[in-house]
Every structure is written in C-alpha cells, then in structure tokens.
Amino acid sequence: MGLDPQVADALRARLPEVADRVVLTIIDEVPSYAGAFSGRMGEVIRNAVQLALGGFLTLAARRDGKAPPKAPAIEGAYQLGRGEARSGRTVEALLAAYRVGARVSWRDMADAAVAAGIGAEQLARFAELVFAYIDELSASSVAGHTDELESSGRVRQRNLERLARSLLTGAPADAVNAAAERADWDPPATLTAVVLPESQVSHALTALDPATLQPTDEVPGVPDGHAVLLVPGNGSAGARRTLLRSLQGTDAVVGPASPWLQVAASHRRALRCTALGLTGLVDSEEHLAALLLAADPEARADLRARVLAPLADLRPSTAEKLTDTLRSWLLNHGRRDAVADELFVHAQTVRYRVQQLREVYGDRLEDPAFVLEATLALA
Template sequence: MAVAEDDSPFPPHVVTALTEQLPAVAESTIATIVVEVPSYAGAFSGDMGRTIERAVQVALGGFLNLATGGGDPSRPIGPALDGAYALGRGEARSGRSMDALLAAFRVGARVSWRHMSGAAVAAGMSAEGLARFAELVFAYIDQLSASSVAGHADELASTGRARRRHLERLAAVLVAGRPLHDLTAAAERAEWLPPRTLTAVLLPETHARAVLSTLDVRTLVSAEELPAGDLPGPERVALLVPDAEGRGRGPLLAALQGKDAVVGPPRSWTAAQASYARAQRAVQLGLRAEGTAPLDTEERLAELVLRADATALADLRTRVLAPLDRVGATAREKLVETLRSWLLHHGRRDRVAAELFVHPQTVRYRMGQLRDLFGDRLDDPRTVLELTVALAVPAT
C-alpha cells in the first residue's frame, strides 16, 4: 500500500513537537523490541545497537518527512525502504526467517504510534488529523515490511543459486575422479559436509525429483550430461547418495523401487567415481533388473566381470563349445542347457533334472552324449573352468 503525498494535516507546531520526540521514540522502540523479540537482544548491544538505533531514527524521520509533505516527492521514503530491504537480506544471510524482523516491525509500529500520537495530541492535533496520522503510520510500516520481505527473498534466491552451482560443480568433480585437493576445495566452497561413503545411482531424469525427496539432504545431483550414445534407454541423471552402505543400502534400494534405477557400490566419498563408473558400465552392458526392483550392481558382480570384454567371451564360447557343432540346432540347445546346469550343480543329477524339469534318466542320456562329444575334456579342470565361464552368461 503506497503512502499518499497529499496536503498534510499537520500544523507546523505539531511537526516541531513530533520532530523533537524522534530520539526518545527511537530509544523506546529499541528497548521494547529487545524485551518482546528476544532473538534480537544480542543484536542491539554495542556498535550494532547504535547503528540500528540510527536506522530507526532515519525510518521515523523519513516517515515524518513524508507524512508532513516534505522532502523529494520522487523518492519520498527511498532511504528507509533501502534500509528495510538491507535488513531483510541480512536476516537471510544470518540464516534466520523473517518472523523476528516482522515482529520487530509490529512492535515498532505500536510503540511509535503510542509515543508520537501522544505528542501530537499534546500539541493540539485534531481528531481528523490523528486518524490520518494513524493511517499513515501503519501504511508506512507495511511498506517497510514488504521491502524487508523482498530483500530476504532476493538474498535467499541469490545464495541458493550460488550454492546450487557449487553443489553441481562438486558432483561433477567427484564423478570425474579429480584429485583429492580439488574434491576438498569443491566441498568447502559448497559448504558440504563429506560423508563416509557415496553410492552412485543412475536413473531417468523424470524420476529424480521424487527420489531426492526421500534421500539424505546431502545427496548430490550431477549436472553433467551422460553420453547418450553409451547409455541406452531414457536420459539419465546421476545421484551421489551419502552413507548408503551396510544397513543403509536396503532403504536406498526400497526408495528406488519402480524407478528403473541402477545402483553402484558404496565407495569412500573421495572415490565416488568408482561407484559411478560401475553403475555406468552396468547400463552400457545392458544388464536388467527383475520386476520393479532397481539393478543392484553388488548382486551382479559375476556378470559385470564376464561381460567386461564381450568379444573375448564370445570367442571363448565359440572355442570351448566347438564339439557341439556336430549336432543340430535343437539338440545343441538342449545339450548346452544340460551342460550349464551340470556345471553349476557340480554333476548332481537329481538337481539338474529338477532345474530342467526332466527325468534323471534324461539327464544321464544327455550327459552321455556330451561325454561322447567332449571326451576326457569334461574331467579336465581347465576345460571345466572355461566351460563354466562361457556358459555362466547366456548368449545374447
């Protein structure tokens, strides 16, 4: 609400009386604020107290100048509004909400009105003038409050943007595996308290916001674009989640249900790049989770190892399964299936039969065929190792 600058209802002798009261009103206002807004008690001691007292006098003087029709009409209360704006920014920088400052404004309005209205009445102000005086006082306080709120919001927005940039930079240097001095410097700039470990999570960008609301507030989001050519599927972002090891891993996996997420291993926060690289590799290799559960790379280590060199695995499979080239495709498929189960169950025929849903005699028959094809090599430890590796991951 803007304060109008029409003709003043204040006679000169009333203006003089009010002007003489300004120092006393300022002193009384500050004393009352200290009592009624305890969080400001410390701020009003020493030099800071004298600075604030002068600011209160400027605000009161600016009001009186406006209310009585004096001053520059182009900037009627500019200094006072600027001061209120600066107070709001200062509150934000101190980490405080606007509650205390707005309470101080309300106290100031009440105390100022009580003292100044008393002085105005004593000086002979009319009832009509007193009503107008009250309207101007509270309209002025509204303007000061609004200016402080704007300053508080602007400071939060400014510092918030700066901190977000620092946090994004920290995530970037962690993902890149930069040297320790770069990591610690980035963490200090971001005012980020390092955890014991970080766990990388890759998930579609569309799910990131919902997941972040359930995770540790120190979770970092990498703003780096993941190479689209190397990471199939939807566009993904990387989260670095603090202290999600041990018992903390279960809640993380639960929070990622249905989010098409890939979870790396927990690593020391300075080695977060290793967790990120593991998760990224799992996506690149096309590993898939079952159902709606996230892909937990800690449960898929054997596949990650075996798929690390896809061409070498294919060459190994071709070489060690060469004896099966002498049978037809249908027979080959059944024999490969039986051989894989036989290797995994260490030759226990009943378990192989149960897994394949066939009679134990069928397993005996097929193993006889395999021995005819492979000969004594099925008893050679090296051949058994190579067959186990070759058949551990189904061919794609």
C-alpha cells in the same frame, strides 16, 4: 498530512529515543534478534530504524500536498531484508520485528504528539499514515529477503552441481574438498550413485537425504532420459536398506556405497548395471556375477567359442542339447535329478547326454580350470 510544526518538532526531538526503544523491544520480544545488534549488522539495523522513522516524519510534516521521495527509506528497508537473509533470520522473524517496531513507534510518537497538542482528527490520520508507511517498509524488506534467498540459493545450487560434477569426473581430492566448502556441504562417510529416469527424480528426491547431490550438466555415460543422484550415507547395511526402501516404486539402479571422494566408482558400477537392461528397482550388489560376466563381452564370446569348439562338428540340434546339458550339469554340480528337472527331461536322458559329453571332452570335464572357464562361458 501536514503535521503542525510544533508537533513535528516534538516528534523529531524524540526520534533517537524512539529508535533506541524500538531496538531494545525487538531484542526483548523477538528471540532471533537476541544477539543481532552487536557489530556491523547491529549498526545497519539501528541506522535502518532511524532512517525509516526520519523518513516518516519528513513525509508527515509536508504541508504543500506533495509527497517527499520515499526511495531512501524503501531502499534501506530492502537492503535490511537482504542483510537479514544473509544473517540466517527468517522472514517470519523479520515481520515480527516490524510488528514490534510499529507498536513501539506508534505508542511513543502518539504520546509525544498528544503532549504537543495534536488534535483528535489529525491523530487519527497520523495513525493511518504510521501503519501504511510501515506496511510499505516491511513489504520492501520482505522483497529484499526473498531476493537474497533466491540469489544465494542459486549460487549454492550452482556450487552443489559443480561439486557433483567434480566428484564424478575424478577431480583431485583438494579441488573436490574446496568445492564442498564453497557449496557449504558437509561430506558424509559414503556416497551412493543412483541412476534413474529423469521423470522419477523429483519423486525420489522427496524421500532421500536433503544433502543428496544432483549434477544437472550432461554426465558422460548416462543414458538419454536418465539422471544421476549421489546419496549420502554412513556405509552401514541399515543405511542401504533405508535407501532401497526410499526408492521403492522407481526404476533406479543403485550402485555400491563408496567413500565419498571415490563415488565415481559407485557411478561406474551403477552405469554397468544399467547396461544389463534389468527392470524395476535394481540393487547392483545383487548382480555382481552378471556384472563380472558382462565386463568384457568380446572376451566372454571368445571363451564361449573355445569351450564349445569340441561340439562344432555335431549336428546343430545335438550341439544345442549338449550345450544346455553341459551348462546345467556345471551349475548343478553334476546332480543328475536337478539337471533333469531344469531341462524337463528324464534322468536317463541326462545320463545319456553326459556320456556324450564325456566322449567329446574327455578328462577335461574333471579339470578345475576347464570347469571354471566353461561355467563363466555358459553362465
């Protein structure tokens, strides 16, 4: 542009004053910056403003047609954006600060330039240059802000994933607490393990607590094509109802709510319930008996064989009918009509079969220990 030397000198003399006014106006008009200019970060921001304005004057004063390097000011703006992201200020607040800075800078520098005798044509060109330059700086700051959020977000996400894995692998409590602190994650009263198809994870996460943990590394025991979520809660019945409502429409298996450091137990329960082969949304709390019976399949098979041993010498068809009758008789507490309804036979048929069972088992049908074993074996 080639500002007249006297205009450039006048502007440069006003530079510290303009920079201070920019800072004070940003503090006054952008709430996020009310306490931002104390301490080291305040110095960084003040220096960035002075560097930006100084770089602009150097650019505007060149008369040889060659643009001076903008790299220092652009880099300063980029680092300012990263610092603002680390300080927790939004990109909207950052852009608002730039808008305020552009307005104040233009007003003060235009006044100084007019007082120094700048011509109308040069003043118009000066305005174009001011706002184009600030656009470049703000774009660089936004890029820095975005990059910092992405970088810190990736780091935090990795820390959250490590925390989830530590919880599921039974790491010592002090190590898990340290992992939670590194991840900036506030431990809840309870965590509930949820096992569900990977294809349904995104849908589920939109409805669950944002603090839900998701280990992305392979978790031992989880079936292929499935994932684990650890959902925060307070352990109340209401919280569980809310969790189950949030998972409606999924094939999730929901473990019990456990103290957060003991969520591995909830995870184990959810995995055992998954192995039952149930479909739809499954609340493990409603399948405790089935889980108990499935805990040791070999032991249950041995118990069944022992309970049914007295029927081994009968014809297979007879043994099968008596096995069904014994099971129904046990589960219905000997109510003949209920057994008949369940087996779709006449009550007299039930009476006849029970008589056969008494002949085979004798007094054992009245023995509480045998009744318990037979119920467990045939349930």
